[in-house]
Amino acid sequence: xxxxxxxxxxxxxxxxxxxxxxxxxxxxxxxxxxxxxxxxxxxxxxxxxxxxxxxxxxxxxxxxxxxxxxxxxxxxxxxxxxxxxxxxxxxxxxxxxxxxxxxxxxxxxxxxxxxxxxxxxxxxxxxxxxxxxxxx
Numbered sequence: 666x667x668x669x670x671x672x673x674x675x676x677x678x679x680x681x682x683x684x685x686x687x688x689x690x691x692x693x694x695x696x697x698x699x700x701x702x703x704x705x706x707x708x709x710x711x712x713x714x715x716x717x718x719x720x721x722x723x724x725x726x727x728x729x730x731x732x733x734x735x736x737x738x739x740x741x742x743x744x745x746x747x748x749x750x751x752x753x754x755x756x757x758x759x760x761x762x763x764x765x766x767x768x769x770x771x772x773x774x775x776x777x778x779x780x781x782x783x784x785x786x787x788x789x790x791x792x793x794x795x796x797x798x799x800x801x
């Protein structure tokens with residue numbers, strides 16, 4: 666199975682040594698993130714540093730280690746699916762259409778997200794961390 670992680674899942678793994686981090690580092694499934702997820706992490710860098718009490722070098726190191734377990738999808742791979750994804754996410758949350766588009770670009774994939782609203786779209790199955798833990 667291929668699993669597309671949303672930004673909040675990855676952020677959770679960065680902020681705390683938790684079940685989420687363990688699932689990412691021990692998963693035998695292929696884990697994917699859109700390339701822009703790292704731009705989002707950079708945008709929230711100050712908040713992440715505040716929550717982790719880490720110094721910037723340690724944060725960069727942790728992100729680097731976690732990224733070793735992820736396959737980064739370039740926009741050109743999922744861009745052809747953005748229109749369909751945006752239609753599905755219209756009225757829900759257009760910012761999350763990128764995760765739907767990523768999943769659509771990967772046959773037999775699901776989304777890992779704790780955002781309940783993502784389950785409202787009908788194109789791709791969405792599982793929260795608890796559900797992912799049971800599956801893995």
